[in-house]
Amino acid sequence: MKKIILFITLLISIFSFAQKIEINSSTAVANFNYYSKSAKGTLGNVKAEINLNLSDLSKSVISGSADVSKLNTNNKTRDEHLMAEDYFDVKSYPKMKFRSSLIYKKEGSYFVKGNLTIKDIKKEVIFRMNIKEDSMTLSLDIYALDFGVAIKNDRDHSRVGVNLVFKI
Secondary structure: OHHHHHHHHHHHHHHOOOEEEEEOOOOEEEEEEEHHHOEEEEEEEEEEEEEEOOOOHHHOEEEEEEEEEEEEOOOHHHHHHHHOOOOOOOOOOOEEEEEEEEEEEEOOEEEEEEEEEEOOEEEEEEEEEEEOOOEEEEEEEEEHHHHOOOOOOOHHHHEEEEEEEEEO
16 A cells, blocks of 8 residues: 555656656667567667656657667568668668657547658657556557558558557
């Protein structure tokens, strides 16, 4: 019971006022799951700046980037292929970026709307945001084909689950 009260007190003190949190790869991880290929992996060198005010979400902003050249699926051959010109083309587009345009709460859940840029292709996306005792997770599904990262023109087979986990 004491831990619950301490946790609630901590959350109130952290999020009652605008809180600027700078995140780096030692406190964040970007996981992905390319569903049709059963390929899971991570992106490295994750950086983010989080200005979160849960009492006034209109004052909140989340932005960040991940280094695509640090992609890891535990298969070196696949990783090299994914970083090549016909997929991510890391020589030309070394980072993927996100910047929120709106953070809101709907039916008890938090959402982060913003622009995700991969290979200079910018698309509006909406992450679901979950805040736990020691972390914040942003999750969504995207289609790799929408960002020019799939070889085949089959959008349904290019669905990728993305989870960004930040230690707070």
